[in-house]
Each structure stands twice: as C-alpha cells, then as structure tokens.
Amino acid sequence: MTNNAKTPYDDYLRATHRLGRIVSCVTLILLLGAPFLMGSYLGALPNLGAAARGFLAVGLVWTVSSVVEFLVYTPMLGAGGSYLAFITGNLINMKIPCAMNARDMVGAKSGTAENEIISTLSIAASSLVTILVLALGVLLLTPLRPVLSSPALQPAFNxxxxxxxxxxxxxxxxxxxxxxxxxxxxxxxxxxxxxxxxxxxxxxxxxxxxxxxxxxxxxxxxxxxx
Amino acid sequence: MTVLDQLSSGTMYLICGAIVAFVAVVCVIFLVRAWRAGKAMGMDTARMKQAVTASVTFSILPSVGILLGVIALSGSLGIPWPWLRLSVIGALHYETQVAQAAAEQLGSTLSGDTMTADAFSTIALLMSVCIMWGMILISIFGKKYLARLSRGKENKAGSEKPSFADKAMTAMFIGMVSAYLGSYIGALISGEGRFTFRGDWTPLLVAAVAALAMAGFTALSEKKRMRWLDGFSIAASMLLGMAAAVLAHL
Structure with a gap:
C-alpha cells in the first residue's frame, strides 16, 4: 500500500478532501447561521460589535490554538480523520487519544494508508457515540429542567x-x-x-x-x- | 416565559437538533467510505472492526463527561445550544470561556439570572466564530500539508522533541487562567471598595474546590492507573466547584 500516483487509495484521498471541504463548508454555514436563526426566533439578533470585541479578547488566543492543533494533529489523523475531528470537536479530551488508541491497537503508523483508514473509522465511531450519549442525556435532562433552574442551584450556575x-x-x-x-x-x-x-x-x-x-x-x- | 424557557423551547431543539443530525450523517458517510476503502485496499476487516469497537468503548465514558458539561452550561444557555456545541465542534473549556468573554462585552456575566436574548445570540455567534478555524485551515491547507508530509519534507509536527511552540501554548493558557484568577482575588480584596476585603469570595472558593478536585482526579489517574477518569476530570471538577457555591449559599 504505497502512496504512488493513481492507486485506488489516491482516488479515495482525493474524494475525501473534496467531501471534507464540502461538509466543512456546510457545517460552517450552519454554525454561523444558527445564532442568527435563533436570534430571529428570540427577537434579538447578535450584537456584531460586541461579538467583534469578544473575538479580539479571546478569539485570537483560540485562533492561535487552532493553528497549532491543525499543524500537530493533522499528520496524526490523516485527511478523513482530520476533517471529522475538526467538525466534531473535543479533540484533546477525546478524539486524539481515541484515534491514537485505535491506531496503536492495530499497529498503524502515521502517514500510511492504514493510519488514514483507522483514524477515520475511529473518529467517526467516537463522534457517533458522543452524539448518541448526549442525545440520550439531553432527553433525560429535559424533565429535570425545573430542578436545574431552581433558585437554590443558581449560585452553582453563576x-x-x-x-x-x-x-x-x-x-x-x-x-x-x-x-x-x-x-x-x-x-x-x-x-x-x-x-x-x-x-x-x-x-x-x-x-x-x-x-x-x-x-x-x-x-x-x-x-x-x- | 423566561429567557431560559425560550432557550430550551422546541424551536431551539429543532434548530440545534437538525445540525447535530447533519453531523451524525456526515460521520456515518465517512465511516462507511473508510470501511469500503479499507476493504478495497485489502485491509483485514477484523482489524478495522477492532478499531471501531475499541473507539466505541473508549468514547462512552468521556461522552458522559461531556454530558456533565452540557448540564454545567444549561443553567445559563439553556439545554439545546450547549448540547449542539458539545456534540459538534466544541469543547467544554473553550465554550465556557468564550461565552463568558461575549457576556462581558455586553456588560453581563455568564449566568441564568442575567441572561437576555441579545446576550444569548451574541454569545452563540462568538462561540461559532472563535472555533471555526480548524475547519477552515484543514479545508484550505489540509491537502497540501498532508501531501508535503507524505513526501517526507516536513516531519517536525510529529516529533517527540519539545519545541517552544508546546511551551508557548502552555504559557498562553497559564496567562489566560491567571487573568481570571487574578480578577477573583482583586474582586475579593477591592470589589466593595479598595482593600476592604468585603468582595465576593464565592468565585475563589469555587475555583479552589475545582482545582483541588482536579488534583484528586489527576492523582487517581496517574498514581492509581485510573485513566478512565481523564474523560470526566474537568467536567466533574467543575460540578464539584459549583456544588461548593450552592453549599456556601445555603
């Protein structure tokens, strides 16, 4: 399984980059559009000036952090794994150790086709588990909302x-x-x-x-x- | 209907749930494609299955930890938005900090008592803007970067040797944490008049309890080999710190 030109793996990689770019773009539009959609439902659109000031205060820190994460984690995860990891988040606390664990388990090495496939499988499976656990958890949380919003618990949430x-x-x-x-x-x-x-x-x-x-x-x- | 009620209304669940569902479909597509490509390349399906199974079991406990994060944020941002942010793209430490920064710009704090519709939509926008860079970078530079690495021209990113970049990242976070802890100390000493020591001590107490809890979890993880605790440590430490605030105000 080499990376020489015109193998099925090359075709897979090319298609993965194309698909990854499309879904990243759609996710970006959805995530940026959601605050405006929710704002119009709530009758209060986002305050762009305050958001810009907030970005200057903390966004720059996280932008630098994102660049470092991109440079460090992309080689570990390969193409498919990286697109998925950056879309689904929780990199340091879950996706990276999860993918490394799966990779070590099957003995795949960075930069190889095996690593590309195993990382993608691992991060996709991990993301689906998180989505499922959180969806079930939220279903259980909803009846607890009156308790969570009780005055006694407000010092905690403050x-x-x-x-x-x-x-x-x-x-x-x-x-x-x-x-x-x-x-x-x-x-x-x-x-x-x-x-x-x-x-x-x-x-x-x-x-x-x-x-x-x-x-x-x-x-x-x-x-x-x- | 309070703002928190609106933030947890059916419409909000619908908006956030649709995005979560889209990302779930994306995950399934990537999973199926990778599986088929692996088979086509002659990879052992037993090993691929092992990787999937290991990842599923590995992710269950940390996901419960992430759910605790949803609970922590639900008191100020409602349930659907933290659910979306922590299911997709986000991370608890990031979300809380950015939400607080946005609230500050509106002259408010991250609290259910002071949350308004204006503050919420601005907080939600800033949370989206601040963490989108990974997706943008991989989309623009990912293909070329990986191609260069596979040609062996750039292998420094995977190096084990410590570089200043690692230390700078740690220092940056130390600076961030120090700014907030410094503000709690200042608020206690001068919050109700300079050097009166009559300010609010609750944030310092909460931070101290959370730090102690984190120390306990870290010790158990490192010394007792209870590595599974790592997925819970931040969220559980936060919840213990927050519980201290409730006890302190009884």
Missing part, C-alpha cells in the same frame, strides 16, 4: 467560569508553577488596584498571556543555552 478556571489552573499550573506565579501575582495586583478592570477580564488575557509567553521564552532560551 459560578461556571470560576469552576472551569479552577480546574484549568491545576492542569496548567502544574506544568510550570514558577512561571504561573508571576502572571497570577501581576494580575491579582492589577485587579486589586483597579477593581473596574473586572468587567474587562477577557481583555486582560492579552497582557497576561503575553507576560507568560515572554517569561516562557526567556526560560526556553536559558535552557537551550545550558
């Missing part, structure tokens, strides 16, 4: 973001706690001295991220020279 960042803090700080303490201390001092910044926390990601990346770069250079 603190989704702190809960996320608490969990993420452990995940990332443990990778380099000394690096983490400096931006944390700087941000704590800034928000203490200028409490009005609290309403613009997402904008503060930019200086905080720049500080952390700068410190990481200095450390990386120092280690490279050592």
């Amino acid at each position: 603190n989704v973001v702190p809960a996320l960042f608490g969990a993420m803090a452990y995940m990332y700080y443990r990778k380099d706690i000394r690096l983490a303490l400096i931006p944390l201390a700087v941000m704590a001092v800034l928000f203490t001295l200028l409490p009005s910044l609290t309403g613009s926390t997402s904008f503060m990601i930019i200086p905080s991220g720049a500080l952390a990346i700068g410190l990481s770069w200095l450390k990386f250079r120092k280690e490279a020279k050592a």
Whole structure:
C-alpha cells in the first residue's frame, strides 16, 4: 500500500478532501447561521460589535490554538480523520487519544494508508457515540429542567467560569508553577488596584498571556543555552 | 416565559437538533467510505472492526463527561445550544470561556439570572466564530500539508522533541487562567471598595474546590492507573466547584 500516483487509495484521498471541504463548508454555514436563526426566533439578533470585541479578547488566543492543533494533529489523523475531528470537536479530551488508541491497537503508523483508514473509522465511531450519549442525556435532562433552574442551584450556575478556571489552573499550573506565579501575582495586583478592570477580564488575557509567553521564552532560551 | 424557557423551547431543539443530525450523517458517510476503502485496499476487516469497537468503548465514558458539561452550561444557555456545541465542534473549556468573554462585552456575566436574548445570540455567534478555524485551515491547507508530509519534507509536527511552540501554548493558557484568577482575588480584596476585603469570595472558593478536585482526579489517574477518569476530570471538577457555591449559599 504505497502512496504512488493513481492507486485506488489516491482516488479515495482525493474524494475525501473534496467531501471534507464540502461538509466543512456546510457545517460552517450552519454554525454561523444558527445564532442568527435563533436570534430571529428570540427577537434579538447578535450584537456584531460586541461579538467583534469578544473575538479580539479571546478569539485570537483560540485562533492561535487552532493553528497549532491543525499543524500537530493533522499528520496524526490523516485527511478523513482530520476533517471529522475538526467538525466534531473535543479533540484533546477525546478524539486524539481515541484515534491514537485505535491506531496503536492495530499497529498503524502515521502517514500510511492504514493510519488514514483507522483514524477515520475511529473518529467517526467516537463522534457517533458522543452524539448518541448526549442525545440520550439531553432527553433525560429535559424533565429535570425545573430542578436545574431552581433558585437554590443558581449560585452553582453563576459560578461556571470560576469552576472551569479552577480546574484549568491545576492542569496548567502544574506544568510550570514558577512561571504561573508571576502572571497570577501581576494580575491579582492589577485587579486589586483597579477593581473596574473586572468587567474587562477577557481583555486582560492579552497582557497576561503575553507576560507568560515572554517569561516562557526567556526560560526556553536559558535552557537551550545550558 | 423566561429567557431560559425560550432557550430550551422546541424551536431551539429543532434548530440545534437538525445540525447535530447533519453531523451524525456526515460521520456515518465517512465511516462507511473508510470501511469500503479499507476493504478495497485489502485491509483485514477484523482489524478495522477492532478499531471501531475499541473507539466505541473508549468514547462512552468521556461522552458522559461531556454530558456533565452540557448540564454545567444549561443553567445559563439553556439545554439545546450547549448540547449542539458539545456534540459538534466544541469543547467544554473553550465554550465556557468564550461565552463568558461575549457576556462581558455586553456588560453581563455568564449566568441564568442575567441572561437576555441579545446576550444569548451574541454569545452563540462568538462561540461559532472563535472555533471555526480548524475547519477552515484543514479545508484550505489540509491537502497540501498532508501531501508535503507524505513526501517526507516536513516531519517536525510529529516529533517527540519539545519545541517552544508546546511551551508557548502552555504559557498562553497559564496567562489566560491567571487573568481570571487574578480578577477573583482583586474582586475579593477591592470589589466593595479598595482593600476592604468585603468582595465576593464565592468565585475563589469555587475555583479552589475545582482545582483541588482536579488534583484528586489527576492523582487517581496517574498514581492509581485510573485513566478512565481523564474523560470526566474537568467536567466533574467543575460540578464539584459549583456544588461548593450552592453549599456556601445555603
């Protein structure tokens, strides 16, 4: 099974790219169109100015993250697996380990036709399981909605973001706690001295991220020279 | 009818369900095509079946973890939209953070109490815009990138050697987390007047409980070899942190 020209595998790859581009394009239109459709149903279309400001605050971080994910994961997953993985999401927490597990199980190597087929099968099967589990879960959740929206539970739902960042803090700080303490201390001092910044926390990601990346770069250079 | 009722109405289920159904069909098409191509290339069907079975069993527990994420977001965004976002394209840590950023731009927070129709549609749009880049990049550059890699001209992406790109990604997320944790510390110390220490301490408590829970799950996963916990750790840590908020306000 080589990658030389004009094999059935080449035809499969060409068709996979064509199909992948079409379904990615349709998915994109659906996902961008849905907020407008839902907005017109709710009688409130999206505020484009606020969305643009939000994008400047956090979208750039995720854009860089998407580029890195594309560069790193595409070779692992092959064409079919990559199109599907980027459409269905949950890459790091599920699709990548799932595909790697399937690939290791059958002994396929990156860049081979076997890897292309196994990754696609794995990610398609994994995505279908998630879709099914979530659909069943949502069916069960619907009768629980009055409970979920009860006043007693509102403190929980008002603190989704702190809960996320608490969990993420452990995940990332443990990778380099000394690096983490400096931006944390700087941000704590800034928000203490200028409490009005609290309403613009997402904008503060930019200086905080720049500080952390700068410190990481200095450390990386120092280690490279050592 | 409250905004949360509208966000979980039949129309919203219909819109989101149609997109989920489309993506499910796409998955089936890719699965069938890959299976047929594998057979045509002479691959052992037993191995392909093994890959599918392993992937199905591998995905069940993490999918339940993702469902917990839907529960976490349902209090502020209703059920259908988090269901769509976490069934297709999204990831819990991403969705929550982007939703919060959009809410901030509207002078609000990610909360069921303060959610409005305007805020919701803007949050939904920003969530869609921020995470579409992977699909765009693979569509535009995927074919050429994979072709170059298969010619062996570019193998660095699969390298095991740590590069600054890995460290920069970690640093970027450290910066992001620090901005939010710093804001909770600042809000506690100066939220009700500079250095009065009378601000809201709940976010810090919730973050601390979630971090402790995450530490516990990580320890169990790494030291007790309970790797299956990995699929639950973020969502379960968040739910434990959120439960602490409920207990603190009893």
